[in-house]
Amino acid sequence: MNIKQAAEMFDLTVEAIRYYERVGVIPPVKRDKNGYRVFTKRDLNWIFLAKSLRNAGLSIESLIEFASLSQLEGDERLAQKDILKEQLNELDEKITEMTKVRELLQYKIETYDDHIAKFRTGNLSDDEIEELWKMKHFKKKTDMEEE
Known part of the structure; x- marks a missing residue:
């Protein structure tokens, strides 16, 4: 070819x-x-x-x-596997983070109309809205471990 x-x-x-x-x-x-x-x-x-x-x-x-x-020949070549493992770990971390972002986007889409309606009618103020970063689905792993 x-x-x-x-x-x-x-x-x-x-x-x-x-x-x-x-x-x-x-x-x-x-x-x-x-x-x-x-x-x-x-x-x-x-x-x-x-x-x-x-x-x-x-x-x-x-x-x-x-x-x-x-x-290379011999055991030195085994370092390739370490590179692959490291990349797999990094990719798994990215996938975990992307999954959290996907869940956040899905939540925001699902609750958007309700939130907008509450803001327009005055039933929800800036001080009363949820703290997204504190919701269990969106917390960092380290934050959850501290609790």
Whole structure:
């Protein structure tokens, strides 16, 4: 497979793939006798992994380290797993936070009309409204542990 096909497959630009290879986000891709890149399944896996990890928030520097470790032998290569574990933990934290924000948005949508109606009729003042940050669904984990 050539670079244009690989770029189309993963919805990337040819320039992005060249950049990934140049800085070491993906290992070097073999070339044919004319100097054109020839992508193997292994190379395509690397592109897919790099794109996925970037979308999840992994830095270019971490991706470079991850790719560099793949070219080592022995136990040093096991550090790749640590990078993956760390990224998984960070992603789990983001998902937890995003879930809380989703619940907050859902709550605000569900109660919006009622709150607006109460404000308009004077049945709810600024001093009487709920304190969102104190509601159990939206508290930080550390706040709940202190109680």
